Amino acid sequence: MKPVNEVHVAIVSFGYAPLRHVASTRAAQMAKGLAALGHPVTVLTVDWRGDRDEDDALSVVRANPRCWFPDFVPDGRPLRVERPRARSRLRTLARTLRWGPYARWAQASLADARSVHRNHPISIVWAIHGDDSAHEIAFRFARETGVPWVADFKDPWDLFHRGPRAAQRGQRRRRLATAAALTETARAQATIDRALFRRPTEVIWSGYDASGMEVAAPERRDRFELVHVGHLGPQHDCRLVAQLVEHLAPEGIELVVYGHGSPLLANELRARGVAARQAPFTTSPFEVMKGAGTLLVVPATHGPAAQRGGSVGVKELECFAAGTPTLCLGGLLPEMHAVAAKLPHVATITDPHAAAKWIIAQRALGNRGRTNHPNVAAHAWPSKALALSDLLRRIA
Structure with missing residues (x-):
């Protein structure tokens, strides 16, 4: 060579x-x-x-x-x-x-x-x-x-x-x-x-470079919100997301999606009589991730992405590094499971009812539920x- x-x-x-x-x-x-x-x-x-x-x-x-x-x-x-x-x-x-x-x-x-x-x-x-x-x-x-x-x-x-x-x-x-x-x-x-x-x-x-997340200042909200940063589309289990939103609606917890609009998700939500708030993809995703009430990770498991056994993993690492309570709704790559298992603020749950209970518990904890482990994800x-x-x- x-x-x-x-x-x-x-x-x-x-x-x-x-x-x-x-x-x-x-x-x-x-x-x-x-x-x-x-x-x-x-x-x-x-x-x-x-x-x-x-x-x-x-x-x-x-x-x-x-x-x-x-x-x-x-x-x-x-x-x-x-x-x-x-x-x-x-x-x-x-x-x-x-x-x-x-x-x-x-x-x-x-x-x-x-x-x-x-x-x-x-x-x-x-x-x-x-x-x-x-x-x-x-x-x-x-x-x-x-x-x-x-x-x-x-x-x-x-x-x-x-x-x-x-x-x-x-x-x-x-x-x-x-x-x-x-x-x-x-x-x-x-x-x-x-x-x-x-x-x-x-x-x-x-x-993965965690330096951007480490220096980001949290963008706080007046109310507790479940936040997803990125597009939700046919590659995701939008039916599962809609079921989760349905369980959270009586508690007044809103899902906010920072990304492109998804007709598939909108149809699933409409069928259940609930809604999610659509926001433009943010130019400060790290600040939003650190300031959210809870982060939602939805692995890409439909269509061609299913052949990969799950999504790539960088977005998961970004969410994990934010230190914000993070719910992984559905299956992750085995390697991502290994990372998530080390982080007390991350939960992997496939049942929407159980997932809703976990999110409600995070709201009760408030900032006490937050940890800051960017390097655990960065060095994975x-x-x-x-x-x-x-x-x-x-x-x-």
């Missing part, structure tokens, strides 16, 4: 600091880890800094969406880096199939990759799939330069796509046929990906930068 300092790694990721989102964690942690091992590292991402002048310790090339989308807001929710979709659905589909959902960012970052490569030749590209656009950048760059690339999946890879899934899957297979290897965050999904795409597959976990997963480094060096 080549010496570490001779393998220049380019990481392509839609999310990166200072964006406070689970999408940023994997790229930031692995970039730091690879650089600490001695790799030259360049990150190709979106410019999420806005008016903040942040000095990057690493080489970070940020494409500014304002160049093609003047209304871009770095801390807006939902995250928008493209102009509104064209009126022609066929044109939108064609553009998405060619470049993924963030076509202009993909084109800009591909140009950035070419520029970086001219001045400091890239040895290998690691593209993190928060979307197809990241993989398309690496695919096109590899086709132009012959530089190998590794396709990473940090999320259930087929979870959030709607409509013409067969066409999207065909494009994905076309891209991945050229990848030197795949990396995954979950062993169950890695096995599926290996069989589906016939590529060497490694399980690489990036660890060691950094896997060394494993990723070995993989990239073998390929490069």
Whole structure:
């Protein structure tokens, strides 16, 4: 294998600091880890800094969406880096199939990759799939330069796509046929990906940085609320959530969902004559998590996510690290069970009636029920930068 300092790694990721989102964690942690091992590292991402002048310790090339989308807001929710979709659905589909959902960012970052490569030749590209656009950048760059690339999946890879899934899957297979290897965050999904795409597959976990949670100031509410941060959709057991809300309604405890609206959850709630409050996805999720009455974690166990044996785990670690009483409604990954068992403020309950009783008990405890164990969750997963480094060096 080549010496570490001779393998220049380019990481392509839609999310990166200072964006406070689970999408940023994997790229930031692995970039730091690879650089600490001695790799030259360049990150190709979106410019999420806005008016903040942040000095990057690493080489970070940020494409500014304002160049093609003047209304871009770095801390807006939902995250928008493209102009509104064209009126022609066929044109939108064609553009998405060619470049993924963030076509202009993909084109800009591909140009950035070419520029970086001219001045400091890239040895290998690691593209993190928060979307197809990241993989398309690496695919096109590899086709132009012959530089190998590794396709990473940090999320259930087929979870959030709607409509013409067969066409999207065909494009994905076309891209991945050229990848030197795949990396995954979950062993169950890695096995599926290996069989589906016939590529060497490694399980690489990036660890979790708890520093953001440690410094966050709790955002307190006037009343006790059950809070879920993130989207609730077809991949979740919305029926179970609705049953829990039904049991809590007589106690005046409201569920607040910070995320996109879910018709499935709304229908389940309506059928039981109850409701939950929908709030926009917050730009300060750590503050909300620390200030909530109780946090609700709903593992992704339906559809493609069920093949993984549960959700990925980063969101669970964020909730655990908040120190807020946390209810896990349903099954977790076995590794997450091991973490939760060490934390007195976390309960894993599948029966909605029993779950409601536990939440009511937390309200009675008030702040006495709060603990602060961010490091227990943070250290549950060691950094896997060394494993990723070995993989990239073998390929490069």
